[in-house]
Amino acid sequence: MSPAIGGTLNRVDGRFKVRGESRYSAEVPVTNLAHAVIVNAKIASGRITAIDTSEAERAEGVLAVLTHLNLGRVATVPRLLPSLAGLAAPGQTFFPMQDDLVHYGGQPVAVVVADTIERADHAGTLIRIEYETTPATTLLDQARDRAYVPERIFGGLLPGHSSRGDVAKALAEAEVCVDATYRFAPNHHNPIEPSASTAVWEDVDRLTVYDSTQGPNAVQFTLAELLGRPPISIRVVSHAVGGSFGSKAMVWHHPALAALAARHVGRPVRLVLSREQMFTSCGHREEQEQQITLGARADGRITALRHHKLSLTSPFDDWAEPSLQSPSVAYTSPHYEGVYHLVRGNTITPTFTRAPGEATGMFALECAMDELAERIGIDPLELRLRNYSATDPESGKPWSSSGLTECYQRAAELFGWRDRDPRPRSRRDGQWLIGSGMASALYPVTQPVNPQRSRARLYNDGTAVIEAGVSEFGTGVFTAMTQVAADGLGIPVERVRFVGGSSDLPNVTAAVGSAGTSAVGSAVHLAATQLRDELIRRAVADDHSPLRDADPANVEVHDGKMVLRDRPDVGETYADLMHRTFVPDVEVLGTWNPPPQDVGYGVHTFGAQLAEVAVDADLGVVRVRRMVGVFAPGRVLNRKTAHSQLMGGMLWGLGQALLEATRMDPRLGRWANASLGDYLVPVNADAPDVVVDTIEVHDEVVNPLGMKGVGEIGVVGAAAAIANAVYHATGRRQYELPITLEKLL
């Protein structure tokens, strides 16, 4: 690898962002633009009995009011399939405004289009809707008795039930048992950019949608099915996306509603969700409860793990975030049982939320591990080491790479873990009780199923453009791809421009499941290296080249110059060759075929999380004083941006542990705190300094560059480390997130 990879290159899009020049989806200049506003159902279950739009229609500047009576039917509602699959990826198997039924609070019931945003907003308030209300289920507690075990969850990708060995027998024989139930409040992603779609029909069968999404192609394919048009008539552009965290991973209703509204009024239409609508329009982490039973020998060796999850899903889909997957392989446990239980309620289908499943599942497991360590009387870190599994406990196959024990070791050093007095309430700093806790982090390495493509074009001045359809929502992927391309071509990063964010570009999967950078990176790597090889091939075949008749395998490229490996003074630049042969540019399409789902190895990313908290002895206020996270995500393309993402993930864990909860008002069937003032996310004052380090494990199985992803692993285990630290500080176990102060009084 050349110096282009690794390192700490500043974000290539950073310059535009600090100047306020990046155009997000609601900011692309469009002439003759009209503004659309969605009106949402105020009830959670029932039927619209009357809808009076006359006053809204008469209001100044209003161009149209659309309801189920005049919107028209969508062609097909595709079934829910995670966007990693590379196909249409609706967030739920339901499209609103097709009939008079209301299935959940906040369901879209009307769209108002006007010439200004203020007028559209105002007209929305003038629509009068009458409902017939039927009883709604919006909390787990209302419907436990109706729980069922689904055959498959997660868009059909995972089984609802799995087991190995005989868990009941193993638990009965266990020398030590920990049995605990953990409850999790619903969480909302709340990216600071609300989702926005700007739809422009250039003519009757050419639609461009500027959309805030993790996958422009997923939006294109979903719109094609909903609108009943071929993909060639739809272009989706996403230049810059203001955060997502899963809220923009699937395709929700607003891009299609914007397109339908634009067609109706014959003008481009911009539809921006309000902050309140962000709580009812793009899924959430569902309310859930997890029961863990750990059986172990007296020395701490785990013999059995039973892990059940109960959660609320929508009337349309069997959705549960896959909380049981990573815990099932975290430690050696010969006997295992994992079961998802679902309850149907009046909600939008829940969706991916950063570290979807692992954030909650590993919380439960890692808190139970802390209890087990205490029960047995050994250090929590030592307990993890005793149960470290060198193979995937599920398949028995070796890990493609791990690094977990190195992560523990390095994190413990950075934190000063060895000096810890294990007794709860053993440290005090004036008013504050001080405690520290730890947890393991695991996240599966997910792979796209379809080929990933990228195009590389080298110009005869030695600069290159690299293209792929991936969007940039804060992951640093444009920066990392610039580096991968520069490395593959053997030219400096300054001579590379990466272009992404459009469905017109070579197709890559939506950047989800921490797989975005590795999927597109593999394609970019192949495109760049194949382009390099093509230039070398031409040089050695050219009579006038100093490299004539050289063995291509003996040619390497530095700074745009192809030279003999053993005689670096012999060679010529790409530019020289291309000028001499009258070639303006050379272009190559790189295609990466992901490995089969069973690669013969266990594939997971590992890490270790440590946290120190201070708890006010009288008031119960918890402050996180410091966090240390060490992860082994395979190859790190850019230390700066990768560490930023890991740090952000860890602070997400802090939010999950202490702050974040969306509260349902069961009387109304609506969220009671749908705003950034009431749904608390970490602010600067909440965020301690965070130490992040990475262990670079070599992995030849996962993809050509050996990357395992950094988008979500930072979240995993962070909340458990904090909860365990709270226990260490106070002597009080925490079984419910978030840990709000009344739980410590």
Place this chain on the structure above:
Amino acid sequence: MKSYQAIRTTPAPDSAVVRGPGEVEVRLRVNGATRTMSVEPRVSLLDALRDRLELTGTKKGCNQGACGACTVWVDRRRVLACLTLAISCENREVATIEGLADGDTLHPMQQAFLDADALQCGYCTPGQIMSAVALLAEGHAGDDIEIREWMSGNVCRCAAYPHIRAAIRRVRDEKGSGDAAR
């Protein structure tokens, strides 16, 4: 580089003339230039900047005063543009992120954000930077505790906070808080 210390302008004239509710002509001074537009009095400064003047560097995160993405300066003070009516800013000096750099040369705070990787998605960033520059001028960057407190009106969901603090410290330490704002 532009100064946080804007030119003192005359206070708004106390006028008894009723304007609106239809569209009225509003003149704003934004980043030193006079801009005129026809808007209803209910139009916020944020929507005026973004939708009428195409100054989309100022972001809309909540439209409720809860996230700070829309932070701009009005007469040297940081304000939330989503909670400010455009018409109330007539005869005042409005400064936005687009006016901060000096041509191609970034403001030291912009450069520090870039170098410290104090951004990920970048959507909160213009607001963070407008707050951060003001913070130094206000004298609220003495130590990290102060920075944490006085930057807490700007939510960063990517949670770049430790790096945001590092960027602010760098500008503070390079310049001394007195003239860092310039």
